[in-house]
Amino acid sequence: MGIQWYPGHMHKATKAMIELLPQVDIIIELVDARAPYSSSNPVIEKIAKEKERIKILNKNDLADPNITALWHKVFNNTDGVRTLACDLRTKDQIPQILDLCCSLSANKIGRSKLVLVVGIPNVGKSTLINAMAGRRVALTGNEPAVTKGQQRVNLGNGIMLVDTPGILWGKVENESSSFRLAVTGAIKNTVVTYEEVAIFAAKYLMDNYPKHLKQRFILGDMPSTELDLIDQIGVRRGCLRARGKIDRERAATIFINELRSGAVGKISFETPDLIVKELCHLTTFTTEVKGALE
Ligand SMILES: Nc1nc2c(ncn2[C@@H]2O[C@H](COP(=O)(O)OP(=O)(O)OP(=O)(O)O)[C@@H](O)[C@H]2O)c(=O)[nH]1
Ligand SMILES: [Mg+2]
Incomplete structure (x- = not known):
């Protein structure tokens, strides 16, 4: 039996995210670079196909670099998804992420672009918000479920960020x-x-x-x-x-x-091949992965 954790606050946060979606211009989804497939929310995959998306493989400093390179290739092959492997303990990639937000999707007349930051608990969403804002506006902490509700942060350059609570999904299939x-x-x-x-x-x-x-x-x-x-x-x-x-x-x-x-070393817990083997019944995913790695 796998582990399931989907308390009421996550259900509420998922509903709030879906309600906000029509106003959202860009979605930044953070996944964990050590398990990029397992930490990708299938709900987001389903509901956000039409949106501009940036996928951040975060905590890359803790992951096996050779395996991150494979995952990067897999995700970059997905239509409309820009993929970046990041170590948000440094702010090195923040200018690149800000540039991407500015270049993707046009500003709506009279309002800022709404950029929704989503992902599993403890993956670094609020850390990203603080780094993009250049100041501490969101609470962070090394445990899941630190952020309890949506929080808007106006960057003052035509971008409005939305921090969200970490969410998992009703049933982790694998x-x-x-x-x-x-x-x-x-x-x-x-x-x-x-x-x-x-x-x-x-x-x-x-x-x-x-x-x-x-x-x-x-x-x-x-x-x-x-x-x-x-x-x-x-x-x-x-x-x-x-x-x-x-x-x-x-x-x-x-x-x-x-x-x-990270004291044991840079370790990744899944490769695209391993996921293909585990999910051989999900043909769409396995075809996409094989296509990306050929
Ligand atoms: N090693 C490492 N740690 C990171 C990185 N990014 C964030 N962290 C740490 O991860 C922990 C969680 O960061 P948060 O920004 O609070 O995560 P969150 O996604 O907002 O978490 P919730 O609000 O609980 O869902 C903090 O201790 C951060 O310092 C990274 O790239 N590498
Ligand atoms: Mg948070």
Whole structure:
């Protein structure tokens, strides 16, 4: 069973976003560069086809650069979508994003262009708003659901930005996608335990990034199971209870926090090929991906 998190405030925020849509000129959707497919909101894909769209693969500083390059190619091949991989901790790409907003879609007479900033929780929407405004106008924080309602920010240059609460969707179809959202920090930690998320992450990293694990946690041979790995991390980080028993929940929490911070290395949790394999029943997506990578 995958993880589902769709509380009332997200339903309300999705409705508010749809209501505003007729007035919107440009949509900036932020997705997580470490899981760009899993963090793309299918509702936005459906309702925003006619709009000018900028897709930002954010937190690219934490992602595997070779895999981001593949995703960039896939998304840039989608009609009407401009794609940028960003590290919003620096403001390097802000002039480019502002230029794009100015060049896309004409100003309506007598009013500013309305630019809607949307995306999953904790992906960096409010950070982007602050960087574009050049001052702290929106609350940010390293946990999901910091922004509670829509907030308009007038840039004074013909652009009006709208910050929105992070939203997920009613049903995350692909179980692995829901775990990727949890690993990267888009799902509140009261919805799923660190241990469950760590088991998923451990399996993925043992298969795909064993060298990173060995280096970070000073492992000799790779442990044979996910739980063994988490326990070894527990030993390395001193997560011990009475009689030498390992505090696995604490070890899992440390593992996930180090992973999220980038301390384990630049890691991506999905490639286009992996998604094609997982979603072989969704023919439109797989045809688009194959076309983009040929
Ligand atoms: N490493 C890294 N961290 C980032 C980047 N962009 C934003 N962050 C951090 O991500 C966290 C979440 O940023 P916010 O701007 O609050 O995210 P949000 O999308 O507005 O979140 P909600 O309002 O909760 O939906 C903050 O700790 C930011 O400093 C980035 O490019 N790289
Ligand atoms: Mg926010």
